[in-house]
Amino acid sequence: MTDSSPVGERPQLAPPVDDSGALGWMRRNLFSSWLNGITTVVLIAAIGWILSGFLEWAVFTANFTASVGSECRDQGACWALIREKYRYIFFGSFPYEQHWRPLFAVIAMLAMLVLSADRRMWNWRLLVIWGVGSFVTFLLMFGQIHIPLSLFLFVALVVGGVGMSLRKAVADAGEMNAYRVLAAIGFVGLALRIAGILPAWSLDIAPLSYVETSLWGGIPVTMILATYGLAFAFPYGILLALGRRSNLPLIKGLCVGFIELIRGVPLISLLIMASVMLPLFLPSGTTIDKFLRAQVAVILFAGAYIAEVIRGGLQSLPKGQFEAADAMGLNYPQKTLLIVLPQAIRVVIPPLINTFIGFFKDTSLVLIIGIFDFLNTANQALVDPNWAGFPAEVYLFAAFIYFIFCYSMSRYSKYLEVELNKGTRR
């Protein structure tokens, strides 16, 4: 029977019933044919067998309470080991009674990361979040921070200079004057400091006892290496990628050379160079903190990889986008920041986060040069003769913690893709 009444007057019908209940779904997807049914049954049996074996070991016969390793013999998983050692695994050799400090440092970093994951924060707020977050983190970790005057002067110079060049087009006279004053103060101050006229003043904030980096360990170390490694490597990688596409042969050559050189050596050898060879070249008496050297090595290494990912995004942009931006009279920084990078980065979010996840795990290579990151402290927990012989428990635990971090990043990548492409697809 056909309905010949005008479209607007036809009765509203319910959509066709779809049998998407659990049973319907199973019938359609798991038991649609004989072969499918058999495969399903066999796989479920196999998974069940493995899972029950694992649960037997990890839960039913596991020992949660032993006070020494020998009590765990001939039983399931010895989780008592984790119970005994978790403070060391998480915080390394940081003074025991001060463990609240790395704990809150980790919380501060997590808060900083979660806040900056929100797109609404991607403006001046991001600077505030990272400024406060980093200050709290390092104050807790070090206990005392000495900020030299020249750092303030340097920041004033950079902020003033960047403001003067980038905001030229949009700032009013008052704002421009503020940038000029900042840059002038920074420049004159630094000049006087270098000439030795200004003394080496520094701002001392010392509410807690000092803990040097060689005592740091565990989760805070892994998080600092990864967070600041990627936070610096990202803009640096963008600059490298832009440099590689530059028309100026010198800049292009430098960037290509750097990327190829860094990509051509393993991270381990870079770390060893930073820890063993770099001190040989430095004038005797000067020392650069080993932790800082490892951090720089990670930044350099990650930067080269990120640069290549970003370059892929730059190349995917149609030529017309550059031409349209040129034809409107945008200059190079405007074109790059407003048109090119926002589009290029959107395209490469999946490989970019993939690189980030890889680097988060690669930070564990610093154990080669004796830095106690999370995997290394987990490793050290096995050395105790009282608890010898339970590597599976410790590594499973470490793997679980790594997985939480990496899986969060992976989910975030998914969210970001959807969020940034809102409206831009039909």
Place this chain on the structure above:
Amino acid sequence: MAAKAVRDLSKNASLIELKSVNKWFGQFHVLSDINLDVKEGEKIVICGPSGSGKSTLIRCINRLEEHQAGDIIVDGVTLSNDVKNIEAIRREVGMVFQSFNLFPHLTILDNLTLAPIWVKKMPKKEAEEVAMALLKRVRIPEQALKYPGQLSGGQQQRVAIARALCMRPKIMLFDEPTSALDPEMVKEVLDVMIELAGEGMTMLCVTHEMGFASGR
């Protein structure tokens, strides 16, 4: 290379002057001794076979392509490698492309206000008013907050025209503005262009729309 000028209206000063302009792509001589003189308010239609260098010619005028010999003078400024000159000329010259080239990550409104805000230092509010007025003129003000990917081809090209007009250019360059469009959308874009011509805009247009070219 055949340039057919539809001369009318004014006998004012030249806005664009090309003096024996030459350009090569490698060994290939694309533009040989081109002379052209465009007065204020004139509309020039450029026709010719495919590959004859029509696009190259108008892209030389705002330095998307670099010419190798001869002089190009736009509104009294001689094109050279001087970035200041190039930027000055680009502020006076709007361009509409065959493939629209809207910025897909920005809303229609942001596409329009970008250049006025960043190049002309216009306050945001004022730029938005100008943009909305122009969107009304090309008859799609209701699309202001959508993204380019959500518009039809004809709508996108009208946005592209409005985007170029936002800078209040003295000259508009069109490179086959209708050839990427379905036939039923060609008219809506041509109507906007004809209206613009009627208002006295100086226009250089590469097109195969002979109805439009004959000047109606």
